[in-house]
Amino acid sequence: MNILSINDERLLRHLRSLGEIGRDGNGRLVRLAASDNEKLGRDQFVAWLVETGLDVAIDRIGNIFGIWRPEGVSDNAPLMLGSHIDTVINAGIYDGCYGVISGLEVIATLKEAGFQPMRPVVVAAFTNEEGVRYAPDMMGSLVYAGGLSTQDALASIGTDGSVLGEELARIGYAGEHEPGFLRPHAYIELHIEQGPVLEREGILLGAVESLQGISWQKVTIVGDANHAGTTPISMRRDAGYAAARVITFLRDRAKASSTPTVATVGCIEFEPNAINIIPSRATFTVDLRDPDEDRLKQEEAVLSAFLEMLSQEEQVIISVEKMARFEPVRFDESIVNAIENAASVRGFAHKRMTSGAGHDAQMIARIAPAAMIFVPSKDGVSHNPKEYTSDQDLVAGANILLDVVQKIVAAG
Amino acid sequence: MNILSINDERLLRHLRSLGEIGRDGNGRLVRLAASDNEKLGRDQFVAWLVETGLDVAIDRIGNIFGIWRPEGVSDNAPLMLGSHIDTVINAGIYDGCYGVISGLEVIATLKEAGFQPMRPVVVAAFTNEEGVRYAPDMMGSLVYAGGLSTQDALASIGTDGSVLGEELARIGYAGEHEPGFLRPHAYIELHIEQGPVLEREGILLGAVESLQGISWQKVTIVGDANHAGTTPISMRRDAGYAAARVITFLRDRAKASSTPTVATVGCIEFEPNAINIIPSRATFTVDLRDPDEDRLKQEEAVLSAFLEMLSQEEQVIISVEKMARFEPVRFDESIVNAIENAASVRGFAHKRMTSGAGHDAQMIARIAPAAMIFVPSKDGVSHNPKEYTSDQDLVAGANILLDVVQKIVAAG
Numbered sequence: 074m075n076i077l078s079i080n081d082e083r084l085l086r087h088l089r090s091l092g093e094i095g096r097d098g099n100g101r102l103v104r105l106a107a108s109d110n111e112k113l114g115r116d117q118f119v120a121w122l123v124e125t126g127l128d129v130a131i132d133r134i135g136n137i138f139g140i141w142r143p144e145g146v147s148d149n150a151p152l153m154l155g156s157h158i159d160t161v162i163n164a165g166i167y168d169g170c171y172g173v174i175s176g177l178e179v180i181a182t183l184k185e186a187g188f189q190p191m192r193p194v195v196v197a198a199f200t201n202e203e204g205v206r207y208a209p210d211m212m213g214s215l216v217y218a219g220g221l222s223t224q225d226a227l228a229s230i231g232t233d234g235s236v237l238g239e240e241l242a243r244i245g246y247a248g249e250h251e252p253g254f255l256r257p258h259a260y261i262e263l264h265i266e267q268g269p270v271l272e273r274e275g276i277l278l279g280a281v282e283s284l285q286g287i288s289w290q291k292v293t294i295v296g297d298a299n300h301a302g303t304t305p306i307s308m309r310r311d312a313g314y315a316a317a318r319v320i321t322f323l324r325d326r327a328k329a330s331s332t333p334t335v336a337t338v339g340c341i342e343f344e345p346n347a348i349n350i351i352p353s354r355a356t357f358t359v360d361l362r363d364p365d366e367d368r369l370k371q372e373e374a375v376l377s378a379f380l381e382m383l384s385q386e387e388q389v390i391i392s393v394e395k396m397a398r399f400e401p402v403r404f405d406e407s408i409v410n411a412i413e414n415a416a417s418v419r420g421f422a423h424k425r426m427t428s429g430a431g432h433d434a435q436m437i438a439r440i441a442p443a444a445m446i447f448v449p450s451k452d453g454v455s456h457n458p459k460e461y462t463s464d465q466d467l468v469a470g471a472n473i474l475l476d477v478v479q480k481i482v483a484a485g
Numbered sequence: 486m487n488i489l490s491i492n493d494e495r496l497l498r499h500l501r502s503l504g505e506i507g508r509d510g511n512g513r514l515v516r517l518a519a520s521d522n523e524k525l526g527r528d529q530f531v532a533w534l535v536e537t538g539l540d541v542a543i544d545r546i547g548n549i550f551g552i553w554r555p556e557g558v559s560d561n562a563p564l565m566l567g568s569h570i571d572t573v574i575n576a577g578i579y580d581g582c583y584g585v586i587s588g589l590e591v592i593a594t595l596k597e598a599g600f601q602p603m604r605p606v607v608v609a610a611f612t613n614e615e616g617v618r619y620a621p622d623m624m625g626s627l628v629y630a631g632g633l634s635t636q637d638a639l640a641s642i643g644t645d646g647s648v649l650g651e652e653l654a655r656i657g658y659a660g661e662h663e664p665g666f667l668r669p670h671a672y673i674e675l676h677i678e679q680g681p682v683l684e685r686e687g688i689l690l691g692a693v694e695s696l697q698g699i700s701w702q703k704v705t706i707v708g709d710a711n712h713a714g715t716t717p718i719s720m721r722r723d724a725g726y727a728a729a730r731v732i733t734f735l736r737d738r739a740k741a742s743s744t745p746t747v748a749t750v751g752c753i754e755f756e757p758n759a760i761n762i763i764p765s766r767a768t769f770t771v772d773l774r775d776p777d778e779d780r781l782k783q784e785e786a787v788l789s790a791f792l793e794m795l796s797q798e799e800q801v802i803i804s805v806e807k808m809a810r811f812e813p814v815r816f817d818e819s820i821v822n823a824i825e826n827a828a829s830v831r832g833f834a835h836k837r838m839t840s841g842a843g844h845d846a847q848m849i850a851r852i853a854p855a856a857m858i859f860v861p862s863k864d865g866v867s868h869n870p871k872e873y874t875s876d877q878d879l880v881a882g883a884n885i886l887l888d889v890v891q892k893i894v895a896a897g
Binding site for chain 2: 266267268269270273285287289299300301302303304305306307308311313314316317318320321324327328333335336337338339340341342343346347348349350351352358360362396428429430431453454455
């Protein structure tokens with residue numbers, strides 16, 4: 074059998090063209106959701122959809138769909154590919170855009186090759202995935218999956234005081250379709266890893282089988298603000314020391330474990346924060362993630378027990394505030410298998426992995442079988458102009474997407 | 486032999502009267518050095534000196550001396566007692582004032598009893614011990630001991646933009662005596678502990694044999710700011726974790742040790758200080774204190790070696806900035822013995838101890854044999870309206886000072 078491959082030159086050209094759209098005066102890529110800059114990106118994407126002969130549909134939350142409806146199969150549920158084209162401030166060119174441009178490229182390649190699918194294939198660009206201008210992030214796919222009402226989402230107030238619904242209307246992307254109007258047969262999202270694992274391990278391709286659950290907590294420890302010179306160590310109730318104990322406990326436990334659990338303390342504050350005064354109060358955040366819900370619960374319980382023990386041992390008062398909690402997402406086993414098989418056929422080193430970041434795929438997974446494909450990110454850097462994936466890896470990932478799409482739509 | 490005792494009622498009345506002078510509109514005690522409020526306190530103190538029949542002398546840095554010059558011995562070097570009457574903002578009434586008022590009370594008691602000393606006895610109130618308005622702290626005694634030129638000290642600019650020399654002239658305390666004009670035979674300072682040791686151990690009296698050396702350092706750790714979700718624990722360069730390791734190392738080491746070393750991390754800052762980003766930079770202070778210079782140096786070296794090891798182990802870059810360094814002070818053994826003996830004779834529980842805070846005695850120790858006497862501070866609290874020592878303990882401390890003074894000036 075002759076294996077199809079995507080048009081490398083066109084894929085990379087589209088990706089780089091989109092990456093030049095929405096630069097600010099300092100050359101920074103800033104394509105915030107529903108902004109003037111993002112309108113330019115949307116317009117370009119829609120132009121390419123039209124050029125490829127796809128039907129263009131916009132829904133009420135501004136999600137853009139390019140639909141390939143081959144004759145005779147348009148009543149079947151479509152296979153959906155996609156991601157997002159909005160960006161953070163001072164972004165790289167790959168995050169989101171790579172998945173959208175690759176979806177388009179796969180459809181273009183199949184059309185050009187005269188391939189006859191058993192169901193429609195759709196490429197989607199979801200609104201406001203980044204969540205920089207409007208909260209929450211992954212909004213377009215969340216609304217599409219029915220997790221947030223369209224009305225509430227459109228009423229979102231931006232960090233600049235704007236209203237999302239008004240902004241979408243202003244830039245011409247307040248569509249008429251109801252979000253969810255196309256119920257996907259399946260959904261596949263190709264994305265850069267945004268982490269260092271594939272690059273460090275020298276593996277080309279990640280078959281993403283799950284997306285981590287997240288537990289965010291804020292811990293406050295209260296002790297006594299005594300004089301650093303006159304208070305013997307044995308008489309101290311040092312909130313800063315107790316906080317340090319939690320930080321080392323979480324990290325040492327995660328490091329010693331063979332599980333993928335990650336634990337991070339990213340924010341901290343001491344009071345009174347004076348060089349010669351023992352901290353009376355320490356406040357810090359705990360970010361726990363795990364692809365397995367039972368294990369995430371277990372890690373939360375272990376932290377809670379440690380805090381209880383520490384409170385006794387150091388005679389400090391500890392309180393915990395839950396800030397956010399998302400259960401892990403399990404992706405569809407048969408699609409993950411198909412990704413692995415396709416990589417094996419092409420001779421690409423591959424591994425099953427977990428996504429540490431959030432993606433539109435986790436929302437669409439609520440209404441359809443879904444999975445993701447990762448390609449390496451240099452140094453794991455993302456949300457930054459230094460974000461980089463080699464051309465070779467970008468092409469390889471798009472070809473795997475092509476193979477998996479062929480398999481799914483050929484099966485009918 | 487009939488043991489003399491001080492006049493309890495007068496001691497406490499003077500102390501409380503002085504504690505009412507310099508209250509602000511909110512009832513807070515604020516007698517900052519060379520301020521209008523402090524002038525009122527100085528005037529009251531001078532009035533009591535005159536009332537007690539002492540010669541009043543003011544030196545160029547504003548230190549106040551009440552000199553008892555019995556006939557025939559005025560050529561001998563004087564025994565000096567003292568402390569300071571300036572306060573922090575929202576102070577308690579004991580810090581400093583207790584030593585000054587007790588010195589005055591001891592002289593008054595001896596005079597009234599017809600005691601014939603072999604040398605003059607002087608009570609001193611040193612300028613700007615607290616260092617809140619002008620830096621450095623312990624300024625008056627430092628200048629008196631020759632550690633800072635009078636000219637430089639008088640040129641100090643206050644936190645309010647004022648010039649110390651001008652303020653002293655304005656309030657009438659720019660004296661004519663050269664600092665150091667009376668070279669003491671010995672110096673004794675009675676003070677509240679400002680720490681919790683005596684109270685917790687149920688001991689009435691501290692014979693202070695040393696004053697801790699201080700080492701202040703600022704440590705900066707640089708790692709990588711990666712995504713908290715996508716970066717496996719094994720691939721992290723977490724500056725926050727490394728900082729926590731230093732905090733627990735210092736504290737656990739000090740706690741496990743039988744030495745009086747204390748180590749405190751009072752200030753900390755993470756960058757970028759975001760819940761879902763691994764800290765790329767952690768900056769914190771280290772306050773190390775020990776009454777023994779060799780041990781303090783050893784602790785600095787141990788910290789330095791630990792940072793070196795940590796830098797390798799966590800692949801982080803660590804830099805250290807020295808902020809302040811003072812060698813420990815050894816007080817005079819014979820005076821410390823005299824304090825212990827006096828306490829034993831009166832049946833007071835006592836112990837030798839180290840001062841964790843700085844005091845005028847450490848400056849005067851440069852030019853004369855010196856020592857300190859501590860009485861308990863409730864909960865170790867100081868620089869705060871909650872500062873408290875019971876009347877009984879205040880009287881007991883002053884009587885020990887009386888006994889030691891008698892012994893020293895009787896010996897000639």
